[in-house]
Amino acid sequence: MKNVANTTVLGGKEGTLVTRIGAAVRTDGLLRRHKIRLGIGDDAALLAEQSGFETVLSSDQFLEGMHFLKRKHPAEAVGYKALARAVSDLSAMGAEARAFLLNLALPVAKTGKWLDGFLVGLRRAALAAEIALAGGDLSRSERVQISIVVIGRVKRGSAVLRSGAKAGDLIYVSGRLGLAALGLRAMRRGVRAGAGGAGLLVRAHLYPPIRLRLGGWLATNRIANAMIDISDGLSMDLHRVCEATGVGARVEAKKVPRARMSAGLAKRLGVSSGADLDFALNGGDDYELLFTVPRSKARKLRMLVAGAPVTCVGEMARGRSVTLVAENGKESRLEAGGWDPFA
Amino acid sequence: MKNVANTTVLGGKEGTLVTRIGAAVRTDGLLRRHKIRLGIGDDAALLAEQSGFETVLSSDQFLEGMHFLKRKHPAEAVGYKALARAVSDLSAMGAEARAFLLNLALPVAKTGKWLDGFLVGLRRAALAAEIALAGGDLSRSERVQISIVVIGRVKRGSAVLRSGAKAGDLIYVSGRLGLAALGLRAMRRGVRAGAGGAGLLVRAHLYPPIRLRLGGWLATNRIANAMIDISDGLSMDLHRVCEATGVGARVEAKKVPRARMSAGLAKRLGVSSGADLDFALNGGDDYELLFTVPRSKARKLRMLVAGAPVTCVGEMARGRSVTLVAENGKESRLEAGGWDPFA
Numbered sequence: 001m002k003n004v005a006n007t008t009v010l011g012g013k014e015g016t017l018v019t020r021i022g023a024a025v026r027t028d029g030l031l032r033r034h035k036i037r038l039g040i041g042d043d044a045a046l047l048a049e050q051s052g053f054e055t056v057l058s059s060d061q062f063l064e065g066m067h068f069l070k071r072k073h074p075a076e077a078v079g080y081k082a083l084a085r086a087v088s089d090l091s092a093m094g095a096e097a098r099a100f101l102l103n104l105a106l107p108v109a110k111t112g113k114w115l116d117g118f119l120v121g122l123r124r125a126a127l128a129a130e131i132a133l134a135g136g137d138l139s140r141s142e143r144v145q146i147s148i149v150v151i152g153r154v155k156r157g158s159a160v161l162r163s164g165a166k167a168g169d170l171i172y173v174s175g176r177l178g179l180a181a182l183g184l185r186a187m188r189r190g191v192r193a194g195a196g197g198a199g200l201l202v203r204a205h206l207y208p209p210i211r212l213r214l215g216g217w218l219a220t221n222r223i224a225n226a227m228i229d230i231s232d233g234l235s236m237d238l239h240r241v242c243e244a245t246g247v248g249a250r251v252e253a254k255k256v257p258r259a260r261m262s263a264g265l266a267k268r269l270g271v272s273s274g275a276d277l278d279f280a281l282n283g284g285d286d287y288e289l290l291f292t293v294p295r296s297k298a299r300k301l302r303m304l305v306a307g308a309p310v311t312c313v314g315e316m317a318r319g320r321s322v323t324l325v326a327e328n329g330k331e332s333r334l335e336a337g338g339w340d341p342f343a
Numbered sequence: 344m345k346n347v348a349n350t351t352v353l354g355g356k357e358g359t360l361v362t363r364i365g366a367a368v369r370t371d372g373l374l375r376r377h378k379i380r381l382g383i384g385d386d387a388a389l390l391a392e393q394s395g396f397e398t399v400l401s402s403d404q405f406l407e408g409m410h411f412l413k414r415k416h417p418a419e420a421v422g423y424k425a426l427a428r429a430v431s432d433l434s435a436m437g438a439e440a441r442a443f444l445l446n447l448a449l450p451v452a453k454t455g456k457w458l459d460g461f462l463v464g465l466r467r468a469a470l471a472a473e474i475a476l477a478g479g480d481l482s483r484s485e486r487v488q489i490s491i492v493v494i495g496r497v498k499r500g501s502a503v504l505r506s507g508a509k510a511g512d513l514i515y516v517s518g519r520l521g522l523a524a525l526g527l528r529a530m531r532r533g534v535r536a537g538a539g540g541a542g543l544l545v546r547a548h549l550y551p552p553i554r555l556r557l558g559g560w561l562a563t564n565r566i567a568n569a570m571i572d573i574s575d576g577l578s579m580d581l582h583r584v585c586e587a588t589g590v591g592a593r594v595e596a597k598k599v600p601r602a603r604m605s606a607g608l609a610k611r612l613g614v615s616s617g618a619d620l621d622f623a624l625n626g627g628d629d630y631e632l633l634f635t636v637p638r639s640k641a642r643k644l645r646m647l648v649a650g651a652p653v654t655c656v657g658e659m660a661r662g663r664s665v666t667l668v669a670e671n672g673k674e675s676r677l678e679a680g681g682w683d684p685f686a
Contacts, residue, residue, distance in 0.1 A: 043570075060446075135400070
């Protein structure tokens, strides 16, 4: 991406591609708004710094065959999701998004129509997150490999880490959980989108929510004292908050917001009708936020915060154990059941 | 990388790997020195900002089968070079390096001894560049895929872009050019390292120079008015500077610093004894700096600047053409002959 202006005029195929990417994503207005003096077109991007602020930096990989499937995932969704997933780490810090770099490796055969679709999705996500394309790197490979860097900003000291929760704090999540994992299942089994709500599940899988406004509101108003994005499943990510804070947690099954599946849809998906809870706890891929709130601040939370539904699902607890209270009141240990690519 | 502290205690294999990476690279002192409040262990890294400075951000891919070969490139060199290449973009802006993120995807079979070697090389490069590991992302894949994000800092307005050169400015390069491409050739042909200087070539290919001090000195002292790193070959990268500045250039072949090959070594490499010039102009992979200097400032340059040898190879010229003056005085057009992965 670095060499856009130049290689184009030189007639290189790489340069032509870089130009196409810049033209398709076109976020010049956002570059100016975020005080990014230099984007695509030099060795590196330049972003103005400001005392009293901290730079927030994260990156994320999105790989064909591992995170998405060549034959199942539309190019547009791949572009959208690659960026939305990366931005989710900024949301989880309570940061404002500024810029992203796109590292893209792809086969020559994918540089035509597939790339066009990918860029449409990428631009949609960029506009939704108000984040500017500021560079990256382009290469050839047998499979599509995407790695996205996001950079944002928070006021010094206002970033919400994973480590600030205390016993007694309430645990909240945004949105509904488990939809994305059920959506992937629907896609794999070829369940039609129209079939009893399957479309909603597939959409949740392909186009994850962007929760920057919610994360920013919680940070700016100092409501949340710990936060993480639910990328690997509520159970795994809650364990991470517990580890970082050194306390335990209790989650009430009946409070966990999740998919509403008809018996017919559950059957078509090949899951039991009670599987919605398991998917909500362990499915992963939701990109919703999990955050903890001191009880004294909880009254400031409405059901809808900065456009996102939020639900209290339990509380942080003394000790180190993470407990699930079933609908019948029975308690059991909530295992970290999420995603581990090396398991 | 994000989840280090947590997944470890949870016993995940991913977590164990992340911990091993953090322990092997161990750049905590650099995190403090560069005012990085949060590195590995949360959703994102946090770096202090300072008014009057600009953040410099770049990223680079390093892919098995494309940029390095499974059977030819030692793991340690892969680790070293992946980071050195990325850092080279900071050098080319005249920036100070602060932190990097490591995005690594690899097969399970590579998570043992190969990863150990990789991390030894990565740490060597991190210490040489005084850059701290501040996070990243880990995934599984069939081939090793590395993408490295580097973040640095410059005083506002002091970054050296590609676009500041004027006709009459002198063109300099650091180091000697073409060694890396000849080194790759030596490796591919199995030429022994001891054979008449082949070792020097192979080393240049495996362990590219880190030119942060030179780049920083040229920026801080406002000596260079345009700069780029020579990653794709002198001819290609000089064309990029010319495109960005809107002027032409004249390069004198006799001045271009390059490999000194004996006839015996040239024969073993399967190249003509005059091939050193072609490799210097078009070989690529050098990671030296190319920069332009107004004549009035050239007297400030010694043969060795901030530890790096620098050589004047020609001058920027009116018009748009890029000319090569051969040793016999004959002039010809210098084509942009470098690397294009999609060509």
